[in-house]
Amino acid sequence: MQKQGYSRTAVILHWLLAVSIFFLFISSWWMLGLPLPSKEMQFRAFPFQLHKNIGITLVLVIALLLYVRFKHRPAPVTSTAMKPWMHKLATVDHIIIYLLILATCVSGYLSSAHTRWDTVVWWVLEMPRIAEANEDMNEFYSDIHLWTAWALLGVVAVHISGAIYHAFLNDGIVRRMMRW
Ligand code: HEM
Ligand code: HEM
Numbered sequence: 001m002q003k004q005g006y007s008r009t010a011v012i013l014h015w016l017l018a019v020s021i022f023f024l025f026i027s028s029w030w031m032l033g034l035p036l037p038s039k040e041m042q043f044r045a046f047p048f049q050l051h052k053n054i055g056i057t058l059v060l061v062i063a064l065l066l067y068v069r070f071k072h073r074p075a076p077v078t079s080t081a082m083k084p085w086m087h088k089l090a091t092v093d094h095i096i097i098y099l100l101i102l103a104t105c106v107s108g109y110l111s112s113a114h115t116r117w118d119t120v121v122w123w124v125l126e127m128p129r130i131a132e133a134n135e136d137m138n139e140f141y142s143d144i145h146l147w148t149a150w151a152l153l154g155v156v157a158v159h160i161s162g163a164i165y166h167a168f169l170n171d172g173i174v175r176r177m178m179r180w
């Protein structure tokens with residue numbers, strides 16, 4: 001039988017991406033709700049490092065996902081329930097998701113690069129210092145980070161609405177990302 005959907009690696013990476021992004025959103029409220037760091041209170045350090053670690057790793061995850069999905073291209077969607085505009089919407093939505101993930105990661109990194117806190121990826125790999133601490137630049141990139149993150153949430157909402165629509169139709173599209 002011809003392979004219908006995505007390769008196993010693509011499916012695993014897709015779900016790793018989805019779970020990580022939900023985690024980054026939910027944990028960011030907890031992270032920012034913690035008291036500002038002082039000598040006695042360093043609670044913020046761990047969730048910030050964790051957020052940055054996961055965010056930076058996601059750049060590798062999307063690079064790998066793009067590589068495997070182009071190396072083993074999934075068979076085209078054959079569902080007759082899909083009108084041409086739906087195909088276009090899905091493709092455009094996927095491209096915007098990739099671009100917004102990248103923009104969110106880059107702006108988050110640039111925001112944190114303008115603070116006095118270093119980034120040590122997974123507490124092992126020290127990232128080079130690319131900028132001096134600068135409150136204005138930190139805020140500038142932090143605003144971009146916030147807006148790109150919310151825009152990402154918007155396109156992901158469209159994406160998940162599409163997935164729920166196909167789940168109700170039971171036309172095999174959701175199964176493409178559930179099995180391999
Ligand atoms: C933060 C959450 C999510 C992100 C960032 C995300 C991202 C993506 C991306 C970038 C693609 C395109 C893959 C490609 O062809 O290059 C994709 C495909 C897909 N996603 Fe998601 N996804 C998320 C959540 C979900 C959820 C919750 C579901 C199901 C309920 C889902 C179901 C699917 C399906 C079925 C496809 C394949 C569509 C097709 O065959 O054309 N995704 N996702
Ligand atoms: C797709 C990946 C990412 C998502 C969805 C995400 C999401 C978020 C959200 C929702 C916030 C709270 C925004 C606010 O209320 O101000 C936040 C804050 C933050 N994120 Fe991310 N983030 C991602 C990647 C990264 C990366 C790669 C870094 C740095 C290496 C990073 C560093 C930060 C920092 C330092 C904050 C604290 C507030 C600020 O200065 O902007 N994020 N993130």
